[in-house]
Amino acid sequence: MKLHKFFSFVLIAGALALFAASCGSDDDDDTVATTAAPTTEAPAPPLRIAIVSPSASNDLAFSQSISDGVNALGDERNIDVAITDGTFVVEEAAAQIRAYADEGYDLVIAHGSQYGGSLEEIAPDYPDTTFAWGTAADTFGLDNVYAYTAAADQGGYVLGTMAGALTNSEVIGVVGPIEVGDAKLYVDGFKAGAEAQNSNANVSVVYIGSFSDVALATETAQAHVGQGADVMTGSAQMVVGAVGVAQNEGVLWFGTQADQRSLAPEIVVASQVYKWEVILQQIVDDMDSGASGGKAFVVTLENGGLEIAYNDAYDLPANVRQLAEDTIAGIIDGSISTS
Amino acid sequence: MPANSLQSQSQPESQSESPSPPSPYLLEMRGITKQFPGVLANDRVDFNVKAGEVHTLLGENGAGKSTLMNVLYGLHQPDEGEVRMNGEQLSISSPSDAIARGIGMVHQHFMLVPTLTVTENVALGLKSDRRPLTDLPTVEKRITELSQAYGLQVDPNAYVWQLAVGERQRVEILKALYREVSLLVLDEPTAVLTPQEVEELIAVLRQLATDGRGLVFISHKLHEVMSVSDRITVLRDGHVSGETTPAETSREQLAQMMVGRPVKLVPDKPEVDVGEVKLVIKDLEVEGDRGNLAVNGISLEVLAGEIFGLAGVSGNGQRELAQAIAGLREAKSGTVSIDGTDVTNAHPSSVRKAGLSYVPEERMRDGVVSGFSVSENMMLLSRRESEFARFGFMRFGAIKEHSSNLVDRFAVKTPNIDTPTRNLSGGNIQKLILARELSSSPKVILAAQPTRGVDIGAAEYINEQLAKQKANGCATLLVSEDLDEVLALADRIGVIYEGRLMDVIDAKTATPHQLGLLMAGVAKAA
Amino acid sequence: MNLLAIVDFSVVEIFAARSGWSGFFTLSTLVVTIAATIRLATPFVIASVGESVGQRSGVLNLGVDGVMLLGAFGAYYTTLETGSPWLGLAVGTGVGAVMGLVYAFITVTLHAQQGISGIGIYLFGLGMSDLLFRQLVGTPKPIGGFEGLFEFSVPETRFDVAYPDLYNHSILVYMAFLLVPAVTLLVNRTTFGMNVRAVGETPEAADSLGVSVTRTRYSTIIIANSLAGVAGAALALEKGIFIQNITNGMGFIAVALVYFGAWRPIGVMAGSLLFGLVNALVLQWKTLGIISGATAQLAEMAPAAVTIIALVVVTNRIGQPSALTQPFRRGAH
Numbered sequence A: 001m002k003l004h005k006f007f008s009f010v011l012i013a014g015a016l017a018l019f020a021a022s023c024g025s026d027d028d029d030d031t032v033a034t035t036a037a038p039t040t041e042a043p044a045p046p047l048r049i050a051i052v053s054p055s056a057s058n059d060l061a062f063s064q065s066i067s068d069g070v071n072a073l074g075d076e077r078n079i080d081v082a083i084t085d086g087t088f089v090v091e092e093a094a095a096q097i098r099a100y101a102d103e104g105y106d107l108v109i110a111h112g113s114q115y116g117g118s119l120e121e122i123a124p125d126y127p128d129t130t131f132a133w134g135t136a137a138d139t140f141g142l143d144n145v146y147a148y149t150a151a152a153d154q155g156g157y158v159l160g161t162m163a164g165a166l167t168n169s170e171v172i173g174v175v176g177p178i179e180v181g182d183a184k185l186y187v188d189g190f191k192a193g194a195e196a197q198n199s200n201a202n203v204s205v206v207y208i209g210s211f212s213d214v215a216l217a218t219e220t221a222q223a224h225v226g227q228g229a230d231v232m233t234g235s236a237q238m239v240v241g242a243v244g245v246a247q248n249e250g251v252l253w254f255g256t257q258a259d260q261r262s263l264a265p266e267i268v269v270a271s272q273v274y275k276w277e278v279i280l281q282q283i284v285d286d287m288d289s290g291a292s293g294g295k296a297f298v299v300t301l302e303n304g305g306l307e308i309a310y311n312d313a314y315d316l317p318a319n320v321r322q323l324a325e326d327t328i329a330g331i332i333d334g335s336i337s338t339s
Numbered sequence B: 001m002p003a004n005s006l007q008s009q010s011q012p013e014s015q016s017e018s019p020s021p022p023s024p025y026l027l028e029m030r031g032i033t034k035q036f037p038g039v040l041a042n043d044r045v046d047f048n049v050k051a052g053e054v055h056t057l058l059g060e061n062g063a064g065k066s067t068l069m070n071v072l073y074g075l076h077q078p079d080e081g082e083v084r085m086n087g088e089q090l091s092i093s094s095p096s097d098a099i100a101r102g103i104g105m106v107h108q109h110f111m112l113v114p115t116l117t118v119t120e121n122v123a124l125g126l127k128s129d130r131r132p133l134t135d136l137p138t139v140e141k142r143i144t145e146l147s148q149a150y151g152l153q154v155d156p157n158a159y160v161w162q163l164a165v166g167e168r169q170r171v172e173i174l175k176a177l178y179r180e181v182s183l184l185v186l187d188e189p190t191a192v193l194t195p196q197e198v199e200e201l202i203a204v205l206r207q208l209a210t211d212g213r214g215l216v217f218i219s220h221k222l223h224e225v226m227s228v229s230d231r232i233t234v235l236r237d238g239h240v241s242g243e244t245t246p247a248e249t250s251r252e253q254l255a256q257m258m259v260g261r262p263v264k265l266v267p268d269k270p271e272v273d274v275g276e277v278k279l280v281i282k283d284l285e286v287e288g289d290r291g292n293l294a295v296n297g298i299s300l301e302v303l304a305g306e307i308f309g310l311a312g313v314s315g316n317g318q319r320e321l322a323q324a325i326a327g328l329r330e331a332k333s334g335t336v337s338i339d340g341t342d343v344t345n346a347h348p349s350s351v352r353k354a355g356l357s358y359v360p361e362e363r364m365r366d367g368v369v370s371g372f373s374v375s376e377n378m379m380l381l382s383r384r385e386s387e388f389a390r391f392g393f394m395r396f397g398a399i400k401e402h403s404s405n406l407v408d409r410f411a412v413k414t415p416n417i418d419t420p421t422r423n424l425s426g427g428n429i430q431k432l433i434l435a436r437e438l439s440s441s442p443k444v445i446l447a448a449q450p451t452r453g454v455d456i457g458a459a460e461y462i463n464e465q466l467a468k469q470k471a472n473g474c475a476t477l478l479v480s481e482d483l484d485e486v487l488a489l490a491d492r493i494g495v496i497y498e499g500r501l502m503d504v505i506d507a508k509t510a511t512p513h514q515l516g517l518l519m520a521g522v523a524k525a526a
Numbered sequence C: 001m002n003l004l005a006i007v008d009f010s011v012v013e014i015f016a017a018r019s020g021w022s023g024f025f026t027l028s029t030l031v032v033t034i035a036a037t038i039r040l041a042t043p044f045v046i047a048s049v050g051e052s053v054g055q056r057s058g059v060l061n062l063g064v065d066g067v068m069l070l071g072a073f074g075a076y077y078t079t080l081e082t083g084s085p086w087l088g089l090a091v092g093t094g095v096g097a098v099m100g101l102v103y104a105f106i107t108v109t110l111h112a113q114q115g116i117s118g119i120g121i122y123l124f125g126l127g128m129s130d131l132l133f134r135q136l137v138g139t140p141k142p143i144g145g146f147e148g149l150f151e152f153s154v155p156e157t158r159f160d161v162a163y164p165d166l167y168n169h170s171i172l173v174y175m176a177f178l179l180v181p182a183v184t185l186l187v188n189r190t191t192f193g194m195n196v197r198a199v200g201e202t203p204e205a206a207d208s209l210g211v212s213v214t215r216t217r218y219s220t221i222i223i224a225n226s227l228a229g230v231a232g233a234a235l236a237l238e239k240g241i242f243i244q245n246i247t248n249g250m251g252f253i254a255v256a257l258v259y260f261g262a263w264r265p266i267g268v269m270a271g272s273l274l275f276g277l278v279n280a281l282v283l284q285w286k287t288l289g290i291i292s293g294a295t296a297q298l299a300e301m302a303p304a305a306v307t308i309i310a311l312v313v314v315t316n317r318i319g320q321p322s323a324l325t326q327p328f329r330r331g332a333h
């Protein structure tokens, strides 16, 4: 009986260890020091950056955008990156943020608006560490916290005009997660763009109430199709299921947060892509100049932090492409308002 | 035939062995030893059964009877000793081995699945001819045949949870008969039966023995033992203390063999001057589980220094009446008062505060927390008493002392006071409850079947305690099916039938015959 | 068809006052809603009918979600590599069976506490499926699952022509609902099922008649976990995708649905359909703009709320196996 207890302990411990290994291994995989091209000068010690993000860093959406962004920064300078992703439990994320600060990372990125509350408590305990969190505009008045966000409404507006131009049924479906943050910005911009382009268009927006419920996202897409939608878009990582519906039903899809063309090459028209490296560069530059926070940054079409990635495999009519380019220019020069 | 010649050539030893006379015994258990933590439950026990006899195993609570039988049935592995059937040595490592050898067992705690029907319970574990589907009609047919052949009436399609205890007993026996056992063990089968059912059962057992089966019978009731047994083996503290036959012995002698000292089988009835009314029940109506009126307008009074015996076949409202008094079941109408305090539908703790001690019938369910230790169970009532708790924290020193004291005084057989209660034998759990209930100097005692399943030594002790409380001026309502017990202890006897009090008789003038008629619902036999 | 059209018409009239509602009460929208209900309920039906078998034998597995995730990944990855969803389904089932074996070993042979062990299985499945996905696949790649591949087509009746959505489900959906009578038959009509019921209720009684509690519980646990694997596979193959935590806690709902359905496959199915229906309705109303904003957010809680309310209402626990979560040791009473 004692032996049994011991064995079950070993077994459960083993299972947990494997699980822990699966989490821990992210660090091993991603901590490869992305050393910049060697320069002739004596290399400065690498800048150590840690990321905590709520979904998988390869989700073709929110979390991938930040890890791609940090890795792009590595092209410019000597950095050392650690990622903990998939921490959809906020408490877990908070513990990891603390751990990174303890380990002496120079910049700890809390990539999720839901982490704000935790960060507000943690940051004051580590005055020598710089934190960045997004997507948000609030630095809590702390001088070691940067906030960053995306003007996702801009790209949304551009994609919306394209959708308004491409729809035949004049029914457009949107699969949103929860009505907050850049998802809301994107969806609002998209709707405004589509309606501005096509005053007959009926843009049906459904927030499913979850960032991760693939089944519900899929059914929502199905419901849009049932109502006659021939163009759809959606935000956050759970939309992968919705893209599948679009593919099966031959409905056009617009992506955001990352380039989603690989999910369905035939029907993805274009995606809004976040280039966080643009504002990461600004943050790092600001740090180089001695500051360590207190500012908020926004990626926009103008500063190149937002890009529209067209899918070459989709045969986009030239006039629609031109419409998109004109809209981008209009937003940048201020002649078009996205709201 | 070549096969034959081969056999005779290759097994010369078996041939030379075969002339030795076949074993006279159906079952032989030799030198069985079984050690539990802190208890040597069986100590080199020899026990055997012949085909066609009823061999009774007798012994105090915790003497090791169930343990010995569980070893036989493969539920426990013995530390030492061997088991033979028809002279052949067996290794029984699980119940399926025992079943395969023709051993059947009716366990002390029923082994039935309440949510299955009678037929399903019997069919469980059997090979079906319509595999993988069940073949219940065939089983049902055979059950009907068997129950007719042995007078074991039971509805094969009823769910076991719907059955009364006596019917469940029959299902257990049918299970064994269906498997065509040659040896049937019955561990305290009569503890839960009414006197009439006991008679029926004994007749069945005799018939089974006449058919050539061997039977092992376990009971604490000496008159049953004397009437059913061919042989009797007595166990004491895990070892065999004697073997005899009914012809050679008497009840007194058996009691002495079990306990190791002379036992008073008929308790003294002290003459006590009765005092004021302590328990008043007036026009009480209580609903049963199925919404029927289980208690249908009962009124009675119990005086200080008096034992009021409530006799009746179980299932006639006793349980509901007791629960209603103790505050465990809602009274539909009528009143209950204890020592002048109205406790109708009061919380159980208020009823206790008013001065009631309650010895429940379902002792495993209502009487103890089986996972708690002996001392924790002893303390259940006095949790809040300042002697044992200070600022809500338990004072373990005082608790230990008090519990050890009670365990000694009430002779509860347990390795120590920290043993989980479920490891105690049935009779010792009953003693534990009694020790707890009687140590709180109650004004009114409600004792439901206090000596059921309890060995004679313990029964003697329990009866003594009730008599002592009576002498202290306590009013006792004794609910019992055991007419001998009621007649021996009570001053007045009421008979309950279908929720009504048939009559109340002075114990001095009451006869078993008269009470038996009342119990059967024959009104006011003149 | 004519009759239906009349019903359709009158309902539209009644609700014409509110434009959104009139959009909902059209036959085609109702059909779409029912179809969505069936699809949403499918993984729950498979997982919870399976789990009901395990619980009938007295074993609770809180790790259903983890096993679903592993089954989903196994099916997804196999289909991605081989292009055969059938092979994927087989692998998903097999992965579930292996997890069942592990869980049975922990809980039956080692007598470990079931609640904790189940959570262990969940965490393992959650972590392991994600790890394997990253190592072997990387970014989400769509697969051609069952969707469109094995669609069931019924003879062309007039009704079908009008409302094919009611019938055009992948074969997995049909398999899921066929499980209900199959498991009912297994539990109620076979000797194995009788053993299962006995072992879940009074294991010592079953043991005393030579029914092996260990073997029975191993079997039910493997069945339950295999079906959890199938449920995960169904999810991945229907959606044609895998992502981290794709089940989003479905396995836990499935366990709750077993209680909801009072341990009967038909009840469990009813619970799954109710859950699916509430989800589908909320979603349909949002799509039609009938509810929006704060109302919509409130409505998002409806499925969970309905489940909790139902669980509270079904408090009498009729049908709960008495030995649920209790390890069995012979001779320890």
Ligand SMILES: Nc1ncnc2c1ncn2[C@@H]1O[C@H](COP(=O)(O)OP(=O)(O)OP(=O)(O)O)[C@@H](O)[C@H]1O
Pocket (backbone or CB within 6 Å): B036, B037, B039, B041, B059, B060, B061, B062, B063, B064, B065, B066, B067, B068, B108, B413, B423, B424, B425, B426, B427, B428, B455, C331, C332, C333
């Ligand atoms: N599983 C067990 N673990 C530990 N001790 C046990 C166990 N089963 C029985 N015992 C102890 O072994 C002793 C013999 O118990 P057993 O049940 O055989 O008594 P019994 O003669 O059947 O008594 P009763 O008449 O009360 O049923 C008792 O002291 C009991 O406490």
Ligand SMILES: [Mg+2]
Pocket (backbone or CB within 6 Å): B065, B066, B067, B108, B187, B425, B426
């Ligand atoms: Mg016993």
